[in-house]
Amino acid sequence: MKQLRFDNRFVSELPGDPVDDLSPRQVHGACWSPVRPTPVRAPRLLAYATEVAAMLGLTPDDLATPEFATIFGGNRLLDGMRPYAACYGGHQFGQWAGQLGDGRAISLGELIAPDGQRWELQLKGAGPTPYSRRADGRAVLRSSLREFLCSEAMHHLGVPTTRALSLVATGEAVVRDMFYDGNPRPEPGAIVCRVAPSFIRFGNFEIFAAREDLTTLTRLVDFTIARDFPELEGDPLTRRSRWFHTVCERTALMVAHWMRVGFVHGVMNSDNMSILGLTIDYGPYGWIDNFDPDWTPNTTDATGRRYRFGYQPQIAHWNLACLANALVPLFPDTAPLEAGLEQYANAYSEANRTMTAAKLGFDRMEPEDLPLARELFTLMQQAELDMTIWFRTLARLDREAPDLTLFGEAFYRPEARDTHGVALSSWLERYAARLRHDDLSPDQRRRRMDSANPCFIPRNYLAQQAIDQAEQGQLAPLQRLMTLLRQPYAEQPEHADLAARRPDWARHRAGCSMLSCSS
Ligand code: AMP
Ligand code: MG
Numbered sequence: 347m348k349q350l351r352f353d354n355r356f357v358s359e360l361p362g363d364p365v366d367d368l369s370p371r372q373v374h375g376a377c378w379s380p381v382r383p384t385p386v387r388a389p390r391l392l393a394y395a396t397e398v399a400a401m402l403g404l405t406p407d408d409l410a411t412p413e414f415a416t417i418f419g420g421n422r423l424l425d426g427m428r429p430y431a432a433c434y435g436g437h438q439f440g441q442w443a444g445q446l447g448d449g450r451a452i453s454l455g456e457l458i459a460p461d462g463q464r465w466e467l468q469l470k471g472a473g474p475t476p477y478s479r480r481a482d483g484r485a486v487l488r489s490s491l492r493e494f495l496c497s498e499a500m501h502h503l504g505v506p507t508t509r510a511l512s513l514v515a516t517g518e519a520v521v522r523d524m525f526y527d528g529n530p531r532p533e534p535g536a537i538v539c540r541v542a543p544s545f546i547r548f549g550n551f552e553i554f555a556a557r558e559d560l561t562t563l564t565r566l567v568d569f570t571i572a573r574d575f576p577e578l579e580g581d582p583l584t585r586r587s588r589w590f591h592t593v594c595e596r597t598a599l600m601v602a603h604w605m606r607v608g609f610v611h612g613v614m615n616s617d618n619m620s621i622l623g624l625t626i627d628y629g630p631y632g633w634i635d636n637f638d639p640d641w642t643p644n645t646t647d648a649t650g651r652r653y654r655f656g657y658q659p660q661i662a663h664w665n666l667a668c669l670a671n672a673l674v675p676l677f678p679d680t681a682p683l684e685a686g687l688e689q690y691a692n693a694y695s696e697a698n699r700t701m702t703a704a705k706l707g708f709d710r711m712e713p714e715d716l717p718l719a720r721e722l723f724t725l726m727q728q729a730e731l732d733m734t735i736w737f738r739t740l741a742r743l744d745r746e747a748p749d750l751t752l753f754g755e756a757f758y759r760p761e762a763r764d765t766h767g768v769a770l771s772s773w774l775e776r777y778a779a780r781l782r783h784d785d786l787s788p789d790q791r792r793r794r795m796d797s798a799n800p801c802f803i804p805r806n807y808l809a810q811q812a813i814d815q816a817e818q819g820q821l822a823p824l825q826r827l828m829t830l831l832r833q834p835y836a837e838q839p840e841h842a843d844l845a846a847r848r849p850d851w852a853r854h855r856a857g858c859s860m861l862s863c864s865s
Contacts, residue, residue, distance in 0.1 A: 487515065
């Protein structure tokens, strides 16, 4: 691993915390604090993502050395690494929460890959930082495995996301009260090494605006544009306007993809929104089984359902408005920020229209198609149809002879076939008629649909089964999921069992349909 090259621009170009002290505290006038990972008892490599390793320039020999777990478990630094924790704030569940910061994420450094691409390597669960508040800086295996698995699955699904290099067991127990019900228990600890061009969040800007620290805010904005958006041109003000515009567009695209694949983030606080428009901070996220825009996997959010599936596009807009507010002092007037927010709405509708057309197999979405699509979503919710299975099956519908019996696997409630059968058949008739007038041939349509509608997703219960097994030392189920989810759009008959709808036992089981923020 000696060949790895780091340039660490975040710490070399932005102001840092002069205090080298891990005690929880408010950090002022600094974008980061120097922190070293706290060593763990027995780091052991549980899994790694081959593609990410190759992308970073790690060789198979690097992956095979025991040193790999030592480094990515946080017990040793490589030459050139300059570890730090970032200072940020955020709006949590609609309220300004003040300083948050990397409480358990420690960035090791910015690596320059063989192809010249920049990748920041960040350990999650590597021990306390000045931002840990009263918590321990650690992460449990169940949450680390979920982040490792899902971020890679999202990448292969074509959703903008941070990546994951490795999952390392710490050999130490971490105590968590999973349901905040007074029953803490020790669980195995683990560390994910996550990878992204940047981990800067909306909250990194919000904290300096809230503190009226314009100097640091301006430095951070100009740094972000220079490092992460080098393609933006013009004088400084034009670049800032274009930058906000781009952030709005990228966020819109990310959320449209979430809606396409049925992903629910679960904690869309503004500190969990990436400035690059990447899905970031996998916590109590979930996947839609039976189509339900009101569903949230996060038990902490069960009452308000702020972060429910169908509300994600609005919440992203709300978060962008928080970011815009933080940026106001950098603009002579608010017009460019308002234009950016408007662009979010346009970009989202555009992306959503294109993706819905692809999901339905239309060459393009005509205005008259919208009511047809809307009606389908209402029926899917009422009849409790599995989103993934429904769309995958829809691609196999014969437009000359539409037939509801094809869709048997999509039903969670057998009686819905009777109660909603007529309405669904009528919808299929109208859909088939629409297909008969479309420019795409049946083959083209199927190909288009099969590249927009995954066959495999990391369903909540599948991740939970992989966790249960990994906690017993069995990594085969995780490895099988990782392999399968590299090609989520391809039929893989040998894995057909993993495309099945959620089994009844998982409907109300912890980890399968209900998740807490405890991790
Ligand atoms: P999250 O809801 O996971 O995005 O976390 C919100 C804030 O809490 C961030 O500042 C995290 O760094 C911090 N945090 C969450 N879990 C821990 C932990 N186990 N130790 C220290 N800080 C944590
Ligand atoms: Mg977070």
